Amino acid sequence: MNNIHFYKYQGTGNDFIIMDNREGQYDWLTDEQVNELCDRRFGIGADGLMLLNKSEDYDFAMKYYNADGREGSMCGNGGRCLAAFAHKLNIGNGQLSFIAVDGPHEATLDGHNWVNLKMQDVDFVEEGPLYYYLNTGSPHFVKFVEDVQATEVFEEGRKIRYNERFAAEGTNVNFVQPFENGIFVRTYERGVEDETYSCGTGVTAAAITFAGKEEKEYVVPVQTLGGQLEVRFTKTGERTYDNIWLCGPATLVFEGSLHI
Numbered sequence: 199m200n201n202i203h204f205y206k207y208q209g210t211g212n213d214f215i216i217m218d219n220r221e222g223q224y225d226w227l228t229d230e231q232v233n234e235l236c237d238r239r240f241g242i243g244a245d246g247l248m249l250l251n252k253s254e255d256y257d258f259a260m261k262y263y264n265a266d267g268r269e270g271s272m273c274g275n276g277g278r279c280l281a282a283f284a285h286k287l288n289i290g291n292g293q294l295s296f297i298a299v300d301g302p303h304e305a306t307l308d309g310h311n312w313v314n315l316k317m318q319d320v321d322f323v324e325e326g327p328l329y330y331y332l333n334t335g336s337p338h339f340v341k342f343v344e345d346v347q348a349t350e351v352f353e354e355g356r357k358i359r360y361n362e363r364f365a366a367e368g369t370n371v372n373f374v375q376p377f378e379n380g381i382f383v384r385t386y387e388r389g390v391e392d393e394t395y396s397c398g399t400g401v402t403a404a405a406i407t408f409a410g411k412e413e414k415e416y417v418v419p420v421q422t423l424g425g426q427l428e429v430r431f432t433k434t435g436e437r438t439y440d441n442i443w444l445c446g447p448a449t450l451v452f453e454g455s456l457h458i
């Protein structure tokens with residue numbers, strides 16, 4: 199039996215189990231155990247699990263697993279939650295730098311539970327007749343729809359995720375509708391294989407495709423099922439974007455211990 203002390207965080211309803219692994223005390227965790235811990239009936243329940251690891255060159259290193267137990271690509275809401283957790287551990291001084299699977303990130307904490315997270319630059323956006331496809335740390339298919347509330351996100355998202363092009367590697371699928379002065383985004387997440395309440399890298403991808411032609415700075419308010427986020431970025435060329443920030447709440451829900 200191994201003892202686990204965990205923290206449960208959520209960022210706009212995208213929820214995560216987090217463990218402080220700076221001493222490597224959870225290095226024994228298997229993919230199967232991650233999957234069981236993330237199960238909403240037999241486990242703690244979460245969309246993903248993260249380890250806060252030690253890093254030589256950064257304040258910490260982020261290791262992210264999807265709920266299916268497999269190591270995922272970058273997770274935007276997860277990154278924001280992990281930054282909030284690092285702050286709780288007195289790492290950094292409201293300013294953090296960390297390394298994730300897609301490269302280095304900076305994060306700043308604003309007030310009690312607001313985290314701004316810098317994402318990797320985007321240097322290409324594939325544009326099809328009815329879709330966009332881009333990588334914001336994770337791969338995202340983006341489709342604008344007329345009524346996002348009425349969209350069958352699970353069925354429609356699943357069809358795209360398992361189509362001929364994406365079946366092997368998978369993709370996340372975002373359905374987007376212009377909303378107030380920004381967008382409303384609903385996401386089918388690979389690795390969870392279901393709709394989640396919010397997906398940070400997906401919201402970032404959707405906001406980028408919503409930008410106009412003009413090369414300038416954009417601020418896009420985003421509504422998700424789990425709350426509001428904001429994406430800021432600079433469009434630097436026809437398909438290139440930098441200084442991308444994903445901003446929103448990240449909250450500790452509870453902590454606990456268990457034996458597995």
Ligand SMILES: N[C@H](CCC[C@H](N)C(=O)O)C(=O)O
Binds near residue numbers: 264271388390399
């Ligand atoms: N929920 C995450 C995305 C996780 C990425 C994962 N679904 C994958 O592509 O492996 C986010 O907030 O960005």
